[in-house]
Amino acid sequence: MIKNVSVIGAGTMGNGIAHVFAQTGHKVVLIDVAAAQLDKALQTIEKNLDRQLAKGTITGQQKQETLQQITVETDLQKGVSGADLVVEAATENEAIKLELFKKIDAAAPQGCILATNTSSISVTKIASVTNRPARVIGMHFMNPVPVMKLVEVINGYATSAEVSAAIVTLSKALGKIPALANDYPGFIANRILMPMINEAVYSLYEGVAGVEAIDTIMKLGMAHPMGPLQLADFIGLDVCLSILNVLHKGFGNPKYAPCPLLVNMVTSGRLGVKSGEGFYTYTHGTKDLVVSDKFR
Incomplete structure (x- = not known):
């Protein structure tokens, strides 16, 4: 059961991913090296929740509950130490992602699933720098994350069927529609x-x-x-x-x-x-x- 989620990267995609996980009852740790970026992300999430509130799609209580589900952290090791799932949403740069996944793999619990929000970089290559390639998968959310329904779920060459099924089920629990793709350049989208x-x-x-x-x-x-x-x-x-x-x-x-x-x-x-x-x-x-x- 995935209850605790760490999201790495507090930019446009990261704050949106944190938003949808928190809104569906998950405990979220939002991680970024820059404290100012984390502050900005929380402000953005609150602003987007206020839009939902104005439209009548959530209540004031649901807004507060969502915000209470999110904590922020600048230390990656601390931020992923209790995670059932880590979703990486850092810059779309292969070298940065490979270095990040080495660190995430070393710090995250053994049974934790590691997901990347990459839109084009090989999930298989990212998985290859970890000691758990069977538990590495792509979760390509669409921008803006709180609004767009699609999650492109990308199986790396070594991704296990169990992990793939768990991420498909999770995506549905987030109110999203998952679509499966295999790991070739650009995936499908x-x-x-x-x-x-x-x-x-x-x-x-x-x-x-x-x-x-x-x-x-x-x-x-x-x-x-x-x-x-x-x-x-x-x-x-x-x-x-x-x-x-x-x-x-x-x-x-x-x-x-x-x-x-x-x-x-x-x-x-x-x-x-x-x-x-x-x-x-x-x-x-x-x-x-x-x-x-x-x-x-």
Whole structure:
């Protein structure tokens, strides 16, 4: 029975993951090296709970109970010492994750399951640096975590059937819908999504259509809630580039090569929402979509 959950990384994904576990009755330790980031995460969780409260989906008592389930910790060893499950939600960087999993494996209880929220990095490779590869699995939550229903559950090459079944059951208990995938570059979500985004960037790069036209066609023609260029901005163009590089390297297929325009945008620091500009600008103080001056 998974009751105690440690979440490593208090950024956007980590605080969302902590939120959903705490809201479903799990004791959560949220871990980050930066105390300021932990304070910010708690504020974000409270703000998101207030949104739920305003919509009538939770009560004031449920809000308080959720917040009481969460403690914070800057010491990784202390933070995972009592965990039944550790969910790593650190930066999408292979070297960082491998180093983290060595430390988590050394500090977590023997029977603890170790999960990674990676969206593209090999679960098998992450598991290989631990002494418990059968108990390592991918739990790829979607952003924003409290809202999005999907959890992509990724079985590494050595993940046991018992662990896989436990994580599927747990995901359902969180109110999520789990979908199983095996461990190959990009899994399913990003293996399909990122080439679509890359092709949209290529269409802009080659002058086939403008930013608004590309996104409008995909929204109105394919019933996508958000166009691929806007979605890339939301995800982070640096993250998109990183995942495309994983696909390109993993498969050795030129069809996954990132568009030169995407590479240039990331190199110049235009990363989308997080930097204030990507294919659209986000510094005008409204919710209106305003195309970047570079593409008008």
